[in-house]
Amino acid sequence: MVACLVREAKEEAGLLIDPGDVGFMHLVHLIDSPRALPRIQLVFRARSWSGTPEVNEPDRCVEWRWWQPQNLPAVVVPYTRTAIDGILARRPYSQVGWA
8 A cells, every 4th residue: 555655646746755654544434325335545644755746647636735634625525534534533444434
């Protein structure tokens, strides 16, 4: 997972991250609808990186912006909001969509 994070940060944002600077923060176990397969979203924190964020996939992302977790915009991917709320509450795990 960490190798994937490092690779994707470089490909998608032009950032260089040392795997040793990455720590696990949260896991979201979710199911989007009754017919969907369950998924997990793993959330990590990079304590440091080098480079300036670039939009390298403009068909998927129009800009990078920094937000205070308590002041997120109204529209945020639901599992992302769940993860941030869990991190702020110091919980390592959340689940969404399960009965």
